[in-house]
Amino acid sequence: MERVVGTVVRGLRCPIVNRGDSIEEIVVDSVLKASEVEGFSINDKDIVTVTESIVARAQGNYATIDHIAKDVSSKFGEETVGVIFPILSRNRFAICLRGIAKGAKKIVLMLSYPSDEVGNHLVDLDMLDEKGINPWTDVLTEQQFREHFGYEKHTFTGVDYIDYYKSLIEEYGVECEVIFSNNPKTILEYTKNVLTCDIHTRFRTKKILKANGGEKIYSLDNILSDSIDGSGCNEAYGLLGSNKSTEDSVKLFPRNCQPIVDKIQHMLKEKTGKHVEVMIYGDGAFKDPVGKIWELADPVVSPAYTSGLDGTPNEVKLKYLADNNFADLRGEELKQAISQYISNKETDLVGAMEAQGTTPRKLTDLIGSLSDLTSGSGDKGTPIIFIQGYFDNYTN
Numbered sequence: 001m002e003r004v005v006g007t008v009v010r011g012l013r014c015p016i017v018n019r020g021d022s023i024e025e026i027v028v029d030s031v032l033k034a035s036e037v038e039g040f041s042i043n044d045k046d047i048v049t050v051t052e053s054i055v056a057r058a059q060g061n062y063a064t065i066d067h068i069a070k071d072v073s074s075k076f077g078e079e080t081v082g083v084i085f086p087i088l089s090r091n092r093f094a095i096c097l098r099g100i101a102k103g104a105k106k107i108v109l110m111l112s113y114p115s116d117e118v119g120n121h122l123v124d125l126d127m128l129d130e131k132g133i134n135p136w137t138d139v140l141t142e143q144q145f146r147e148h149f150g151y152e153k154h155t156f157t158g159v160d161y162i163d164y165y166k167s168l169i170e171e172y173g174v175e176c177e178v179i180f181s182n183n184p185k186t187i188l189e190y191t192k193n194v195l196t197c198d199i200h201t202r203f204r205t206k207k208i209l210k211a212n213g214g215e216k217i218y219s220l221d222n223i224l225s226d227s228i229d230g231s232g233c234n235e236a237y238g239l240l241g242s243n244k245s246t247e248d249s250v251k252l253f254p255r256n257c258q259p260i261v262d263k264i265q266h267m268l269k270e271k272t273g274k275h276v277e278v279m280i281y282g283d284g285a286f287k288d289p290v291g292k293i294w295e296l297a298d299p300v301v302s303p304a305y306t307s308g309l310d311g312t313p314n315e316v317k318l319k320y321l322a323d324n325n326f327a328d329l330r331g332e333e334l335k336q337a338i339s340q341y342i343s344n345k346e347t348d349l350v351g352a353m354e355a356q357g358t359t360p361r362k363l364t365d366l367i368g369s370l371s372d373l374t375s376g377s378g379d380k381g382t383p384i385i386f387i388q389g390y391f392d393n394y395t396n
Contacts, residue, residue, distance in 0.1 A: 003396065005389070006389050006392060007387065007388070007389040007390050007392070008387070008388045008389055009370060009371075009374050009385060009386075009387050009388075010034065010038070010040075010374075010385070010386045010387075011374045011375055011380060011382025011384075011385055012030050012031065012034045012382055012384040012385065012386055013030070013034075013381050013382055013384075014026055014027070014029075014030040014054075014383060014384055017054040017057045017058050017383075018057065018058070019057065019058065019059075019060035020058070020060065021057075021058045022058070023050070023054060023055050023058040023059075023260060024260060024263045024264050024267060025267075026054075026058075027048065027050055027264050027384055028264060028267045028268055028271065030384050031048055031268065031384065031386060032271060032272075034386065040388070042268070042272045042274050042276065043274055043388065044274050044275045044276075045275065045276075045277065045308070045390075045391050046274065046276045046277070046386065046387065046388050047276065047277045047278070047279070047309070047367060047385075047386070047387040047388075047390055048264065048268070048276055048277070048278045048279075048384065048385070048386055048387075049278070049279050049280070049281050049367060049368070049371040049384070049385040049387065050261075050264075050278070050279070050280050050281070050383065050384055050385075051280075051281060051282070051371070051372075051375055051383040051384075052241070052253060052254050052280055052281065052282040052298070052303065053243070053251070053383060054383045054384075055254040055257060055260060055280055056232075056251050056252060056253065056254040057251065059232070059254055059255065060232065061232035061233075061234070061251065061252045061253075061254060061255060062231070062232045062245055062249055062250065062251055062252065063224055063228070063231040063232050063233070063242075063249065063250055063252060064099075064231065064248055064249045065095060065098045065099035065102055065248045065249070066099070066102070066248075067099070067224065067228040067229060067231035068096060068098075068099025068100060068102070068103065068223060068224065068228075068239070068250075069099050069100070069101075069102035069103030070103065070228050070229065071103070071223050071224055071228050072099065072100050072102075072103030072104060072195070072223065073103035073104070075216060075218055075222070075223075076103070076104060076193055076195075076216055078105055079105070079191065079193040079216060080104075080105065080106040080107070080108060080190070080191040080193065081100070081104045081105075081106070081107050081108070081191065081193055081194070081195055082107075082108045082110060082187035082188075082190060082191045082193065082194040082195070083097070083100060083107050083108070083109050083110070083194075083195050083197060084109075084110040084184065084187050084194060084195070084196050084197065084198075084205075085110065085111075085112050085116070085117060085184075085196055085197050085198040085201075085205065086109075086111070086116070086165070086197035086198075087116045087117055087118050087120065087197070087199070087297060088111075088116045088120040088122070088154065088159075088161040088165075089120070089297065090157065090159065090164075090244065091243055091244045092242070092243065092244075092297050093197070094164070094165075094168060094244065095242075095244050095245075095247070095248070095249065095250050096197075096220070096223075096239050096242060096250060097165060097168050097169065098168050098171070098172075098248070100195065100223075101168060101169040101171070101172045101174045101176075102172050102174075104174055105174065105175075106174060106175045106176075106177075107169050107174055107175070107176050107177075108176075108177045108178075108179065108187065108190040108191055109165060109166065109169065109176055109177070109178045109179070110178075110179050110180070110181055110186065110187050111161075111162070111165075111178065111179075111180050112180075112181070112182050113135055113140070113145075113180045113181075113182070114127075114128055114135055115292065117198050117199060117200065117201065118199075118293060118294045118295070118296065118297050119287065119288075119291070119292045119293040119294045120154060120161075120293060121154075121155070121292060122149075122152065122161065122162070122180075123145075123149045123152060127148075127149060131148045131149075133148065135182055136182055136183075137183075138181075139179060139180065139181040139183075139186050140179065140180040140181070141178075141179055141180075142162065142166075142177075142178040142179070142180075145162070145178075145180050151163075155291060156291055156293075162178060165178075166178055177190070184196070184205045184208045184209055185208060185209070185212050187209075188209065188212055188213055188214060192213060192214055192215040192216070193214075193215055193216040193217075194209055194214055194216070194217050194218070195218050195219070195220070195223070196209065196217070196218070196219045196220075197219070197220050198219075199220075199240060199296075199297065199298075199299055200296070200299075202219040202220070202221065205219070206219055219238075220238055220239040220240050221234075221236070221237050221238040221239070221240045221299070222238055223238045223239045224238050224239055224252065225237075225238040232251075232252045233252065233255070234252050234253050234254075234255045235255060236255070236299075236303075237252075237253050237299045239252070240253065240298070240299040241253030241282060241297075241298040241299050253282070253298065253299070253303065254280065254303060257280050257303045257304030258304045260280065260304065261278040261279060261280060261304045261305055261306050262278075262306065264278045265277070265278045265306050275308075277305070277306045277308040277309050278305065278306050279302050279304065279305035279306065279309055279364055279367065279368070280302060280303055280304050280305070281301060281302050281364075281367070281368035281371045281372060281385075282298035282300070282301060282302070282303070282368070282372075283295050283296045283297055283298040283301065283368075283372060284296070284301065284365075284368050284369030284370075284371070284372030284373060285301050285361070285365045285368065285369050286369050286373075295369075295372070301362075301364055301365045301368035301369070302364040302365075302367075302368050305364050309363050309364050309367065310363070310364075311362070311363055312360060312361065312362055312363060313360075313361075313363065313366070325337075325341065326341075367387065367390065370385075370387065371385040371387075
């Protein structure tokens, strides 16, 4: 019978993962159990994805605000610290900020506006137009910001992040001054010692600061890049990708992940005889059109994946072929013509008109987004995703 289903995505449940558990055994056992219970087979080129959260939990990759504070203090000493471009998130940054504050003497907090890096808005863009304010050139004090825009709460969380972040800093008896600017150089008028907290633009920000007189310049990936008094750490990303664990601790992004995906692939090969691709994923890479929030608060979508997931899709657009190359054909004749074209397509379609409108993104970013949307961020309880048919096309 002709196949009528393409890609199939399943969220798999697994036991609650704790420190010291073998994440490889949990993932493999969960996939095999799901296959048995749900009655699906495991095939070559299937994909298993694992959320970074349970990998980090198994590794016990945690740190407290005291660990963060000690690292910050060792880097900045008694200097006033400029904390610039943080994202607005209780889950992602609030506990980090508490640790930063505990390790500092005075903080100048510089927020980007009208939104943070991932689209959380402090103020509506239309309001800037109404007030005649240019966010690319105008620097605002806290008082000026309030005079123009009042006290706005975040659409989804109901939090006034200006007050909230300031209160977290002052909780430790640390003086805090809040300013608003999108120009990294602004902070150098207040202090030459800066912790830049942006995620995807951090290298450019540090370069600008250093080129314009910055002295002690660090980014979040430099904080807890080494263990502090036995804490967790992440050599590549430091605090980037961390999440709130408790009111005084964070779970860090998992470390040394490549051996994990390679071992899961090897174990599945041993038990099933099939070559399954494996990746660890964090945030997907998509934007909410209503809230304007761009999902990617992790430094990368995938910190590790097996080699079969490298690269980008090489696909043609079916509707383009139907409307152009084979516009005079219908029914079975059209189907056969398109199938033959796909079977004989070039190995590199970059620039080809037949490929226009396909998604020129890394496979890991696409599959990570698919996985993140499937597992969700709440209580679905499916941190392992099993994907079949992803590499199939119209001819399969």
